[in-house]
Amino acid sequence: MSTDLSNAASNSASNAAMLEANYARALSAYPGQVIVDLKALRDNMRTLVERVSQDLQPGQNAPEVMGVVKADGYGHGLIPSALAALAGGATWLGTAQPYEALRLRAAGIDSSRCRILTWLTSAPTTRFADLITADIDISVGSIDSLDAVALAARNLAKPARVHVKVDTGFGRNGFTPEGFSAALEKLKQYASEGVIEVIGQWSHLAVADSPDVPEFVDATDRQIKQFHEFTKRMSEAGLAPKIRHLANTAATLNRPEIRFELVRPGIGLYGYEPDPAMGDSQTYGLQPAMTLQAQLGTVKAVEEGHGISYGRTYLTPNNTSTAIVPLGYADGILRSASGFDMQGARHVDKQGGPVRVETNEGARILNVSGRVCMDQFIVDLKGDAAELCVREGDTVTLFGPGRGVEFAEPTADDWAEAAGTISYEIMTGIGPRVPRLYRNAYEVLSSSDIAKLDAKSLI
Numbered sequence: 511m512s513t514d515l516s517n518a519a520s521n522s523a524s525n526a527a528m529l530e531a532n533y534a535r536a537l538s539a540y541p542g543q544v545i546v547d548l549k550a551l552r553d554n555m556r557t558l559v560e561r562v563s564q565d566l567q568p569g570q571n572a573p574e575v576m577g578v579v580k581a582d583g584y585g586h587g588l589i590p591s592a593l594a595a596l597a598g599g600a601t602w603l604g605t606a607q608p609y610e611a612l613r614l615r616a617a618g619i620d621s622s623r624c625r626i627l628t629w630l631t632s633a634p635t636t637r638f639a640d641l642i643t644a645d646i647d648i649s650v651g652s653i654d655s656l657d658a659v660a661l662a663a664r665n666l667a668k669p670a671r672v673h674v675k676v677d678t679g680f681g682r683n684g685f686t687p688e689g690f691s692a693a694l695e696k697l698k699q700y701a702s703e704g705v706i707e708v709i710g711q712w713s714h715l716a717v718a719d720s721p722d723v724p725e726f727v728d729a730t731d732r733q734i735k736q737f738h739e740f741t742k743r744m745s746e747a748g749l750a751p752k753i754r755h756l757a758n759t760a761a762t763l764n765r766p767e768i769r770f771e772l773v774r775p776g777i778g779l780y781g782y783e784p785d786p787a788m789g790d791s792q793t794y795g796l797q798p799a800m801t802l803q804a805q806l807g808t809v810k811a812v813e814e815g816h817g818i819s820y821g822r823t824y825l826t827p828n829n830t831s832t833a834i835v836p837l838g839y840a841d842g843i844l845r846s847a848s849g850f851d852m853q854g855a856r857h858v859d860k861q862g863g864p865v866r867v868e869t870n871e872g873a874r875i876l877n878v879s880g881r882v883c884m885d886q887f888i889v890d891l892k893g894d895a896a897e898l899c900v901r902e903g904d905t906v907t908l909f910g911p912g913r914g915v916e917f918a919e920p921t922a923d924d925w926a927e928a929a930g931t932i933s934y935e936i937m938t939g940i941g942p943r944v945p946r947l948y949r950n951a952y953e954v955l956s957s958s959d960i961a962k963l964d965a966k967s968l969i
């Protein structure tokens with residue numbers, strides 16, 4: 511017993527040393543890092559699972575929850591995001607690209623553990639046989655893809671699990687109401703041959719993130735009505751779907767009537783609301799999981815009126831100091847998040863993306879000054895660096911969970927506002943050369959799941 515305890519203690523001490531060494535190595539490998547808190551991801555999934563388990567109709571089962579991990583887990587890393595989502599109670603995973611679904615299975619996330627759905631296929635090029643063999647559910651939304659899936663399944667002598675994608679008004683993938691009779695004929699034929707199993711019916715919403723705009727609420731209502739029409743036609747054809755799913759994060763949070771058997775949150779897993787008009791992370795008990803930080807390059811004093819970066823769009827208003835943040839548009843720091851005070855000879859005021867800098871007077875939120883360059887941008891420290899105790903190598907935060915009250919960290923929403931985009935693009939745009947590091951793996955994941963991650967990425 512006491513040996514066990516001292517073993518555990520020495521294990522955790524050597525673990526802590528290993529994690530610290532990983533962090534130090536990452537800092538010298540690249541001057542910026544994405545740090546993902548696996549506990550935040552797990553807890554966000556738990557929050558979503560709890561939310562859809564509330565307010566059930568009598569006799570209604572709680573819907574299952576799919577963690578959407580497309581685009582490398584919204585930039586957080588595919589496998590770590592998937593494992594944290596499963597630890598939080600997700601029973602499905604979803605990817606747009608088939609290769610990501612295959613990577614999840616190849617990492618050892620097998621079908622006894624969760625179903626995986628993938629949806630962005632192309633009839634002649636997608637390796638449907640690999641998907642069927644790996645027990646991956648496949649979305650079909652065109653006759654061509656249905657034929658290709660059926661052919662692959664027939665050759666394998668293994669039925670494909672398909673989810674019928676219907677276009678209820680998004681205008682992207684899926685069968686339209688007009689094309690649906692022909693699709694139903696084919697589906698019936700392949701189902702009776704036994705080469706496909708119709709598992710699901712699904713669709714995607716265009717404006718569920720705008721509950722404050724009446725015409726968008728009406729548009730969502732029309733999509734829902736259309737969705738029910740498609741279900742009716744499937745049932746009449748003897749193809750009643752076992753699992754229907756329509757809700758993204760926005761609808762999971764604000765449209766309890768369309769949770770059906772499964773919901774598909776993405777951005778909520780990562781700790782953000784789909785649109786700031788819906789509130790912020792705290793409104794829904796979510797916590798941003800990603801922190802983007804960097805270590806300062808050159809810090810120096812410059813005179814009043816000094817032009818900063820390409821195009822001279824920022825002239826220092828006073829004698830000041832500047833610091834280099836060594837991340838640029840090649841790392842996904844959008845050029846549209848540049849900060850201007852000049853355009854030609856004219857004064858303008860366009861605030862650049864925010865950066866939290868620690869000074870001896872506490873944390874300050876400063877901004878991108880001038881144009882974002884390929885590998886770097888410049889921040890006007892608005893003071894004397896020596897007096898502020900800001901030095902080369904200091905770690906600054908571009909965005910994070912928003913901890914603290916007075917000088918709260920910026921969030922991806924703040925960068926989205928500065929760049930005229932959405933938090934989704936900020937997070938998915940961070941380039942592959944910025945290392946991803948993972949916090950709290952030992953707190954959240956089983957040892958067999960930890961073994962699925964790159965050991966050097968744990969901090």
Ligand SMILES: *Cc1c(COP(=O)(O)O)cnc(C)c1O
Nearest residue numbers: 578714758759774775776777784
């Ligand atoms: C991305 C995506 C989702 C998740 O959307 P969020 O707004 O991130 O919750 C759900 N379904 C489909 C089809 C998607 O492409």
